[in-house]
Amino acid sequence: MTTPTDVAEIFCDESGHDGENLMAGTTPVLAHSSLHMDLEEATDLVAYLRTKTKAQSPELKAGEVVRKSYAIEELFGAQGKLVGKVQVYLVEKAEMAAGKMVDLLIEERAYAAGDNLYDGTTRRMTRALYELGPQDLGQEQWFSLVSAFTSLMREKQRKGEKESVEGFFEKIEQARQTATNQKLKLVLNILADTRKQAEEFQADVANGDIMKSLDPLQASLMELAHIWNQKLKRPIRIMHDAQNALTDKVMKAVLMTATEKMPEEYNLPDSRFDLREIKHIDSKSDPRIQLADIAAGFTRQVAESALKGTANEERLAQARRVVHFNSIWGHAESLDQIRPQEMFGT
Numbered sequence: 001m002t003t004p005t006d007v008a009e010i011f012c013d014e015s016g017h018d019g020e021n022l023m024a025g026t027t028p029v030l031a032h033s034s035l036h037m038d039l040e041e042a043t044d045l046v047a048y049l050r051t052k053t054k055a056q057s058p059e060l061k062a063g064e065v066v067r068k069s070y071a072i073e074e075l076f077g078a079q080g081k082l083v084g085k086v087q088v089y090l091v092e093k094a095e096m097a098a099g100k101m102v103d104l105l106i107e108e109r110a111y112a113a114g115d116n117l118y119d120g121t122t123r124r125m126t127r128a129l130y131e132l133g134p135q136d137l138g139q140e141q142w143f144s145l146v147s148a149f150t151s152l153m154r155e156k157q158r159k160g161e162k163e164s165v166e167g168f169f170e171k172i173e174q175a176r177q178t179a180t181n182q183k184l185k186l187v188l189n190i191l192a193d194t195r196k197q198a199e200e201f202q203a204d205v206a207n208g209d210i211m212k213s214l215d216p217l218q219a220s221l222m223e224l225a226h227i228w229n230q231k232l233k234r235p236i237r238i239m240h241d242a243q244n245a246l247t248d249k250v251m252k253a254v255l256m257t258a259t260e261k262m263p264e265e266y267n268l269p270d271s272r273f274d275l276r277e278i279k280h281i282d283s284k285s286d287p288r289i290q291l292a293d294i295a296a297g298f299t300r301q302v303a304e305s306a307l308k309g310t311a312n313e314e315r316l317a318q319a320r321r322v323v324h325f326n327s328i329w330g331h332a333e334s335l336d337q338i339r340p341q342e343m344f345g346t
Helices: 039-053 062-066 069-076 093-112 121-137 139-153 165-178 182-191 195-206 217-232 248-259 287-308 313-320 332-338
Strands: 008-015 029-035 086-092 236-241 275-281
Touching: 008 217, 008 287, 029 217, 029 287, 039 062, 039 069, 039 287, 062 069, 062 287, 069 287, 069 313, 086 093, 086 217, 086 287, 093 121, 093 139, 093 182, 093 195, 121 139, 121 165, 121 182, 139 165, 139 195, 165 182, 165 195, 217 236, 217 248, 217 275, 236 287, 248 275, 287 313, 287 332, 313 332
Parallel strands: 008 236, 236 275
Antiparallel strands: 008 029, 029 086
């Protein structure tokens, strides 16, 4: 008999992960999927999908399912077998990059000065950068500026030369000279005064004290674990497909954030919840990871189509049933298309 103290296992996988490479990766969207389902039900569903799709691979993959319209309807339609059992957290990477410019530089500057920006100011600054930047600076200069930021603030960069503090602030100055919109110019002026914070961040990177601050997985995993805890009213254990970016250090940080009270000076609400453990699991060993992979692949495909303005209404309606309500998404038109009407699909 299940009791409220039983630990609920949530099975997770992702699609479109480029690590800290938010601006020049393989896809503009990360879809981080989570599933809560009994093993027997998941085993039967995967076996059924394999038969219906004539899948030949050793494990069922998203690509074998998402191109089959009838399979998608059975999984994500109004009575879909995954509806209510899956949540997919979406990250539009350009929006996240703009947010991190505020988070890692402007907020740190405010904190050092004893100021509190948690009154909606940070959100307004992010919106100004994301929405007004491309319009006022032009897409090329905007992309160059944000790409320089993500290069500078990354823990590691495997290809090309990592941006320098000097090079980034030269681009900030160029953007200030170009900008005509006063809201954007205000944010750029504040960014221009964050050199100290950028230099301190680089020192922390060199000392090994920084942990992939631009990688979306940590934030998305927190949100997924939290919403399942709210829905199920039970402690949560995350079972995640093998993912190199989820190091022991990262998983420990997620657990600490979920279970320990933030310092008072952060002026943040107490959002602790009962997250017991995060474990890696081989997708071949459990069909629930395979179903999470299918949900991630399908939802990312629809989200990218929405960004391009090419998504059809049937697919959008299907995706809305599983999208996390608090996903990181800046593009206003596509947000209206993919945002769910309720906190958790039913």
